[in-house]
Amino acid sequence: MKAILSKLRPSKRLVFILSAALSVSAASGGAAVYVGRDRLIARLAKPAASGLECTTLRTLKLDHKGQRWIRMHVKTDRASGPDRVRTALRVVGALANREKADLYQVVVLDAAGPKDRAAVRGAAIGAEVLFAPGPQSVKGMDEPFRASYNAGSSNAAGLFQGKMVSLKLDEVRVIMAKMDDRSLCLDPSVANAEGADGGEGEQTLESVETPASH
Incomplete structure (x- = not known):
C-alpha cells in the first residue's frame, strides 16, 4: 500500500x-x-434615458386666442436637473402623441414643492419644457422646443436653489432620440374619476401666460 x-x-x-x-x-x-x-x-x-417616474399634479387645457394649449404640472422625488428635464421631455412627447394642441408645456416640481397653481413659478420649477409643433404660430417660440432645468437641488420646502440651464435644440433632439419609454406620469385623478361623467377639466381663460413670459 x-x-x-x-x-x-x-x-x-x-x-x-x-x-x-x-x-x-x-x-x-x-x-x-x-x-x-x-x-x-x-x-x-447613468441617468435614465427617458427620465424618472413622476406623478401628475394637474393638467390644464386652455383656449388662448383660438389656440389650444395644454399645460401639465408633474412631480418627481429627489431628481437631478438632467433627470428632471428628461422626464419633462418624455411627458411632453407623450402628450403630443395623445392630444393635438398648438402648445404643450410640462413643468416638473419637487415632491415636496408647492401644490397651488399660483405658486408654480420661480424657484419652484425644477425643469420646464415647451413644445410647439408650429412654432411660428405661437408668440415667443422661435423653435419647436424650449427646455431648461434648475441645476441645484431642492430644499425641504421643495424649492430649487441653483442656476437655470437651457438646452439647445440639437441637445433636445439627441435626448429624445435615445428614449426607450414614451409614457405619461402616474395620474391619481384618473383612477378616482373612473366611471364618473363629465369633461376633462378643460378651461377657457381670457388671459394666459405666454412662453415669452417665463
Missing part, C-alpha cells in the same frame, strides 16, 4: 506549478467579479 501511495505522490515541482496556476486563476476570477461590479455600478449610476 505504501508503495502505491509513494508512486501517486506528486513531485514538489508539480505541486508548485499547480499552486501557481490556481493562484492566477483565482486572481483572474476575482478581477472579473470586480470589473463586472464596476460596470453594474456605472450602469445604475
Whole structure:
C-alpha cells in the first residue's frame, strides 16, 4: 500500500506549478467579479434615458386666442436637473402623441414643492419644457422646443436653489432620440374619476401666460 501511495505522490515541482496556476486563476476570477461590479455600478449610476417616474399634479387645457394649449404640472422625488428635464421631455412627447394642441408645456416640481397653481413659478420649477409643433404660430417660440432645468437641488420646502440651464435644440433632439419609454406620469385623478361623467377639466381663460413670459 505504501508503495502505491509513494508512486501517486506528486513531485514538489508539480505541486508548485499547480499552486501557481490556481493562484492566477483565482486572481483572474476575482478581477472579473470586480470589473463586472464596476460596470453594474456605472450602469445604475447613468441617468435614465427617458427620465424618472413622476406623478401628475394637474393638467390644464386652455383656449388662448383660438389656440389650444395644454399645460401639465408633474412631480418627481429627489431628481437631478438632467433627470428632471428628461422626464419633462418624455411627458411632453407623450402628450403630443395623445392630444393635438398648438402648445404643450410640462413643468416638473419637487415632491415636496408647492401644490397651488399660483405658486408654480420661480424657484419652484425644477425643469420646464415647451413644445410647439408650429412654432411660428405661437408668440415667443422661435423653435419647436424650449427646455431648461434648475441645476441645484431642492430644499425641504421643495424649492430649487441653483442656476437655470437651457438646452439647445440639437441637445433636445439627441435626448429624445435615445428614449426607450414614451409614457405619461402616474395620474391619481384618473383612477378616482373612473366611471364618473363629465369633461376633462378643460378651461377657457381670457388671459394666459405666454412662453415669452417665463
